Amino acid sequence: MTNFPNPSLGRRALIRNGGLALSMGAIIAACGNGRSGSDDPGRLGVAPPAPTLPEAVVNDAVLLRTAQSLEYTALAVYEQAAGLDVLNADETQLVGRFVSDHQRHAADLGALVVRAGGEEYTCPNPFVMERAVGPILAALDGTDDLHRDVLNIAYSFEYLAGASYQDLVSLLEDPTLRSTAMLIGGEEQRHAAALAMAINPDVLISPALFGEPVENDTDGFPVPYAVPSTFGQLTGIDVVVGPRDEVEGTRFAAQLQTPAANSFVYEYETC
């Protein structure tokens, strides 16, 4: 075996000197003139460029358009419910009144949207329809009690509408828009109270108001109360519908939330 000793260039010295040369090269390159090309962050691979998102400003018009979209969402839910043909005569009359009220609310909100400098939004809220209404209605397939489910869904969406106005009113910049919006919100809460009484006529007031625990019923359904709390709540609204899963014993559950950044109907959105 032949050795080739080189006392002036050891392994460590080679690495050190090589690194120094690379670093100097990078510095020199960065200081160079006449460089051109994109200033965007470096990208690896061949993925398409990120889309430019439209500017999403939350103003009074957006808040009111969102409220208007919830009215159309309620109308869409009731339209679906009517097609299921499970409500009795009294309930059908009640729901008929609610539909009429929501149509009136939608028109009133349209006027408010225009007053706020925006354009009306005359269709259901796309986010709520995709993330809540669609899955909830799909979960009715094979249910053991369609009548129960339809009433619970109606209650939940009326409650959502009322809570949404309560929330949005405090966000409106123009105080003169608030009273009309809150007048509508109060009517939604009245709808919810009437539905709670239809579903749960024997207990109108939540046990919480007597310092007692609030529990789901024996089948796991949230129990609606006409007077559910001391203050109007903005927390999530639980919806449980559909058949019991044979393996796990659970049912489809969702939670409705008052509008937020992902469900606002921005001014660039159209039906």
Place this chain on the structure above:
Amino acid sequence: MIDSAVADHAAIERTTRRALFGAGVVSALALVGSRPAGASSGLSDADLATAAFAISLELSARDLYDAAIAAGADARVWMVMREQHEAYASRLSGITGISAQGRNAAVYDSLEAEFATSDPATAGFNLENAAAATHTELVGMVEDRDIVAAMASFVSMESRHATVLATLAGQAADFDAMFVNAATALSPEA
């Protein structure tokens, strides 16, 4: 569809009510008398006066349900109604620092006789509607967002109260009574 007639009507109604409240709020400030030390919360005088009026209204509601309970209204719903309104007064008191102690004598005196009964469902229905209408009006007058949020919360529940009491008063088949608030907002001179 834009219903301009509805919008115009609402605007006219709002203007009328606003004029009523413009006078009322000035009186409410006098009603409060001196502002307690805790009220140095950065709120405008107008907001404090509006909140003071709202507090006095809620305390009037509490005392009216107390009158009904004293007259034999022993169902649990009346105690709940009493407690609800006291909580609303306390909430505004907590936000503003205004003492929640004095009811609105004019409101209380005008309704006391109607509540002196073991079944105040109709009186309560009218009171809840009036309270909800008043707070609905007031949210358009105050600047402070915490007060607006609190009042909006009251409207939510007082609206539900009204529907429950309409049912207890035998008006469940009257959908206008159940779902539309036809009451006029109260002012300190009521």
